[in-house]
Amino acid sequence: MSEQLHYALFTGCTAKQSTPELLSSTLAVADKLGIKITILEEASCCGASHLQDFDEFLAHVLNARNICYAEKLGLTMITICNTCQLNSAMTKHALDTDPELKARVNEKLAEVGLEYKGTSEIKHFLYTLIDEYGLENVKNKVQVPLSHLNIAPFYGCHNIRPSELHEDANGHENPYKPTSLDSLIDALEGNPVDYESKNKCCGFHVELQANHTSEVLAGNALLDAMDNNADLMVTPCPLCHLKMDTYQDSISKVMGRDVELPVLHMPQMVALALGCTEKEIGLNFHVQKAKHLYTA
Amino acid sequence: MSETRKVTIKAFRFNAETDYLPYTKQYEMEVGKDDLILDLMNRIKWEHDGSFSYRRSCRHGICGACAIKVNGKAVLACKQNAIELLDLFDNDITLEPSSKKRAIKDMIIDKSDFWEKHAAIKPYVVADVDPHPTHETKQSISEFNNFLDSDLCIQCGACHYSCPALEVNPEFFGPAAFAAAYRFTVDTRDSAGAERLELTAQAGQGVWDCVKCFECAEACPKEINPIEKITKLHNMQFEQGIAERNVATKHAEGFLRGMKKYGYLDEADIVTYSEGLLGAYKHIGTAMKMMKSGKIHWHSGVPFIDSIPKIKNLDEVQKLIEISQTNKL
Numbered sequence: 001m002s003e004q005l006h007y008a009l010f011t012g013c014t015a016k017q018s019t020p021e022l023l024s025s026t027l028a029v030a031d032k033l034g035i036k037i038t039i040l041e042e043a044s045c046c047g048a049s050h051l052q053d054f055d056e057f058l059a060h061v062l063n064a065r066n067i068c069y070a071e072k073l074g075l076t077m078i079t080i081c082n083t084c085q086l087n088s089a090m091t092k093h094a095l096d097t098d099p100e101l102k103a104r105v106n107e108k109l110a111e112v113g114l115e116y117k118g119t120s121e122i123k124h125f126l127y128t129l130i131d132e133y134g135l136e137n138v139k140n141k142v143q144v145p146l147s148h149l150n151i152a153p154f155y156g157c158h159n160i161r162p163s164e165l166h167e168d169a170n171g172h173e174n175p176y177k178p179t180s181l182d183s184l185i186d187a188l189e190g191n192p193v194d195y196e197s198k199n200k201c202c203g204f205h206v207e208l209q210a211n212h213t214s215e216v217l218a219g220n221a222l223l224d225a226m227d228n229n230a231d232l233m234v235t236p237c238p239l240c241h242l243k244m245d246t247y248q249d250s251i252s253k254v255m256g257r258d259v260e261l262p263v264l265h266m267p268q269m270v271a272l273a274l275g276c277t278e279k280e281i282g283l284n285f286h287v288q289k290a291k292h293l294y295t296a
Numbered sequence: 297m298s299e300t301r302k303v304t305i306k307a308f309r310f311n312a313e314t315d316y317l318p319y320t321k322q323y324e325m326e327v328g329k330d331d332l333i334l335d336l337m338n339r340i341k342w343e344h345d346g347s348f349s350y351r352r353s354c355r356h357g358i359c360g361a362c363a364i365k366v367n368g369k370a371v372l373a374c375k376q377n378a379i380e381l382l383d384l385f386d387n388d389i390t391l392e393p394s395s396k397k398r399a400i401k402d403m404i405i406d407k408s409d410f411w412e413k414h415a416a417i418k419p420y421v422v423a424d425v426d427p428h429p430t431h432e433t434k435q436s437i438s439e440f441n442n443f444l445d446s447d448l449c450i451q452c453g454a455c456h457y458s459c460p461a462l463e464v465n466p467e468f469f470g471p472a473a474f475a476a477a478y479r480f481t482v483d484t485r486d487s488a489g490a491e492r493l494e495l496t497a498q499a500g501q502g503v504w505d506c507v508k509c510f511e512c513a514e515a516c517p518k519e520i521n522p523i524e525k526i527t528k529l530h531n532m533q534f535e536q537g538i539a540e541r542n543v544a545t546k547h548a549e550g551f552l553r554g555m556k557k558y559g560y561l562d563e564a565d566i567v568t569y570s571e572g573l574l575g576a577y578k579h580i581g582t583a584m585k586m587m588k589s590g591k592i593h594w595h596s597g598v599p600f601i602d603s604i605p606k607i608k609n610l611d612e613v614q615k616l617i618e619i620s621q622t623n624k625l
Contacts, residue, residue: 013554013561016605018591041608044559047551049508053530054548055623061616062555086510108620112612161510162521174384175514176369201460201509208570209544210505213464217507246586285590 005132006036008070008077008120012084013045014238021282022238025267026080026125028280032271033133033141040077042069046087048239049158049205060101061108063091068109070120077122080267082237085124086158089165092122123169124159126236126266130180131171135187143275146190149232149293151269152225152261153181153192154244155199156237175199181234181266188273195228197221204243212254218243219255226261232293236266246287262290300326303382305336306390307348310399318399320390321345327378334362334373337391337403350403357517360452364403365392370454370515394457410453413469417495419476422488439484446479446525448518455512455522467501471512471522474503478525481532493538496529503529504544534623541625546570549625556614559607564592 015023030037043066045051047059066088070077079085095102096118106115123131129138159166160175173180178199182192200221203214222244225233235241244263252259263286264272271281272293283290303325310318323344327336334352341348351361355374362373367385381389391403398405455471456462462470469477477496481489496502503526512522530548533539547570554562564583568576586592607613 013563016560017563018586020590042612044607044613045551045555045561048561050548051551051555052527054534054545054551054625055621056527056531057622058617058620061620062613065612065616108616111619112609112615114612157509157511162513176367177385201507201511203507205508206461206505208547208567209499209542210461210465210507213461213505213507216464217460242591246582246591249585250582287585287589287591 004034004036005128006038006075007128008073008075009037009039010043010046010066010070010077010079010084010088011039012079012081012238013048014242015080019238019241019265019285021268021285022080022241022265024280024282025265025271025276028276029129029267029270029274032274032276033129033138035128035133038073038075040066040069042066046081046084048083049087052087057104059087060091060094061105063088064095064105064116065109065112065114067092067120067122068114068116070122071117075120076128077120078125078128079122080125080236080265081239082124082156082158083239085122085169086165088122089169092118093165121169124236126159126180126184127170129270130184135183138184138270139187139189142188142273144273146185146188146269146273149190150193150230151185151190152195152228152230152233153178153185153198154202154221154225154233154235154240154263155181156235156240157201159236160199181236184266184270185234188270190269190273193225193228193230195224195230197224202237202240202243204239207243207247214243215247215251215254218247219251219259222248222251222259222261223255223257226259230261232262232264232290234264234266234269238265241265248288260288262286262288262293264290264293300328301379301382301387303327303387303389305340307340307402308390308392308396308399309348309402311347311402312400318396327382329377329379331378332374333364333366333371333376333378333381333391336378336389337362337373349401358450360450360454363394363452363454363457363517365394365457366390368392370394370458370517372452372454372517375517394453398457405457407453409466410451410456410470410472413456413473414451414476417469417473417477417480417492418488419473419480421480421483421486423485424487433485435484442482443479444524444528445518445520446475449475449479449520450518452517454515454517455520458511458515460509460511461505461507465500465505468505469496469501471506471526474506474529475520475522475525478528481529489532490536490538493529493533493536497533497538497540499542499544503533531623534625539625543570543575545625552617552621554604556617557606558604559610559613560604562604 052059185192203217207214248259353359353361357375550569
């Protein structure tokens, strides 16, 4: 790479609140790899697919505002949450393909001195590592190979579906047979676990209103990974992490089997292999303890 | 370069009348660049095993009869090119029915649950039509466009049998029924919209149980994007005052509380606001574990303590909410 990669980071709400380890490990990985990050301190919540249900137009206005700040910097906006990625990308797609909607949204944005132009791309950090930094370059930076770990990749829905929306941003990932996380695990010299549930839903979004559905979906994936000898699960989505990590006790009760599996954020896994400090990786923030994985 | 590829096709086999368990059989054949999945199934039946069973009819992607899954991907066998799938799945082709648990014979499934749910949402225009009209009923182009392609649904069941919420909760209407509910509710000639919106607002069966996985959007062979219609139904429930105050609707609307104050969602507040104080009680065990691990900390994220860091230029978000919000609960 001749030029230093530079991105505008849309943190999302979760990395600023219940998963501080996601933000610290993301920044640590970027630092180790020499990727420059500018945090979009002006960015608001993406609506998390719930605000959209209440008021879709308002959600478009607020997401467009976030993108405006990446555009002002002239940078690609990167996300570290699948749901932030999807909702931001959906707004971008809607505005870029519907001039009437774009005009209505810009009419509102003008009231706060902003204009959505459509000049910034939106990409999840996972795919910038693979498509732009390059897996070979990641591999060359590995200091602590993860060869002792069987790692179950859990892709989460909103990076891979609907594939048509993401195809330019995620390297044309096949939603029925995704490979990005597997190849990243390979590059870190870990052992990717192949299991059927890797591209399924974790149930996070109905945790409150349809708790049983949510617990069963998460339980199916966790048990599937465990039955295939996973030492840990890794996901690019903090919402999948929250569901899979914090609810293992109640999931065990619903599933009738003990569920015990550490669930790492994708940047935490990379940070482990790059030899980042314990504080940067933040495994102590997990409900299902994962601190024993720290070997540096 | 050869025009054909020699491929081993694996097929799900099961006869509910004679088999206790399903099994897989393999068939070797040459696959050409123009072969459709339906051609491969025909070849299995005509050249290898006459007992192999599947539904087929129009061969033009219109009747929906031949909907199956190939390597987990929902397809219309008569529309799906085989080589494309071989490329997508590294030369691997496994034919399975849309729903293995509803299999009757090989690819043929019992679709009665699909049709019951489809019928329940009144998938037709409900109108008091004059038996001797003096003129035709017209619709404008924009009224037609408002269908958002939901009119193109062929009831193949691809989205229905790809929906993970339905797998867990058999009461759930499912994406195809919701797409139909949307299609007839926005029809300007129809008068049963409120009834459909009330039906699809019900907990357990309605749109609030959608897990938002986008499997339906991925599965639809007609590119109808059922989850887009699910979002529209959510919005219409609020617009038309049909949404009742409950955990699901307060969860959707409650995002604005945090965003107005901080720009961010207030993660702790959204739970207490959605569930109510008594309802939030059931989350205390999880909350305590999260607190112990540092996922909830005293300096931020605790209900009633106004200490979450605010975004820069929060006033812009507040202003935009004030001037752009179109719905209320």
